[in-house]
Amino acid sequence: MTTTKLKVLITRPQEKGRVLAQKLTQLGICASHQPLFSYRALADQYEIRQTLTLSPNPILIFVSVAAVNYAHESYPLQHWQHARVIAVGAATEKALQQYGMDNVICPQEHNSEGMLALPELADVNGRQIIIVRGNGGRELMAQTLRERGAKVNYLESYQRIWLSLPRDIPQQWQAKPINCMVITSNALLERIVELLAPLDEFWQKTCLYVVASERIAAKAKALGLQRVVNARGADDQAITGTLINLMTQITEAEND
Structure with missing residues (x-):
């Protein structure tokens, strides 16, 4: 009813x-x-491979399901070398697992603050970190990780296209x-x-x-x-x- x-x-x-x-x-x-809005792929295979080359053995942080899907579409995730993988929430974690990424870390609080509270991001001095996201967004994650001594790069795998x-x-x-x-x-x-x-x-x-x-x-x-x-x-x-x-x-x- x-x-x-x-x-x-x-x-x-x-x-x-x-x-x-x-x-x-x-x-x-x-x-x-x-x-x-709709989505459109932003980063191509060359850009992704270049980012991965400049950030060897990185911690990968995925901030949405769309970030995962469009990153994989441009360059399959099984080819991404990494130290560990962090997902913002359960849906993003599931998307990563579907593409073969195991041992994904997911915070209890599904936002930047929750990820920053993870023990895996407490001591990151000198570590390479890639934040995979859409175009634009909050700067809190990158700013805080840089304050902790990490070398942070963005990989913007998609962009939002606002509908008329x-x-x-x-x-x-x-x-x-x-x-x-x-x-x-x-x-x-x-x-x-x-x-x-x-x-x-x-x-x-x-x-x-x-x-x-x-x-x-x-x-x-x-x-x-x-x-x-x-x-x-x-x-x-x-x-x-x-x-x-x-x-x-x-x-x-x-x-x-």
Whole structure:
């Protein structure tokens, strides 16, 4: 049975967003998928091999599933020489394992702070580290590791391509009517606020925003969004669990 009280918009790109929306629908949560960006490969085989040559026997840090997939597409991961491999979260770890990388290290807290707290990154003075990511992003990881004495290079395996959407997309969402959005990065948050501008009372005070971390939650509130829920993770399990809890709360409130 589908609840009419929670209508969720998933903004993740491509297949990842479609699969999550499908899972939620199967669980009785009305979900729509509207990707806001797509991916395009950025680093080619030559660039990857050159980076690996300049950073012999490195610690490899992968910050997303997309970073893994596009890196492997350009230069198969089984050819990457490395000392150890660190993944930001469980989904990224699984992607690495699918391409034959074993003994992947994964922090309990799935973000830069969680990775920096790993004992494997505590004593990195003089070590070579390659951070595999998309174009742009947070600088905390590289900055902190350099302060610890590491030699850090970025390998940007893909870039985000923001999609062109109709100017009336907020009205289309409200007509569905969308009353909950899933936002898994600051980049997505900023794009959504840009699309919704100027924020009316519904988007500012009524719509729920399920976000992936405290950092995104704080930024959402600073941008004027009032009903923000931290799922404490960007993986499907964290998002799904949070939405199920919200749906349960709505049902219980109706029955009171």
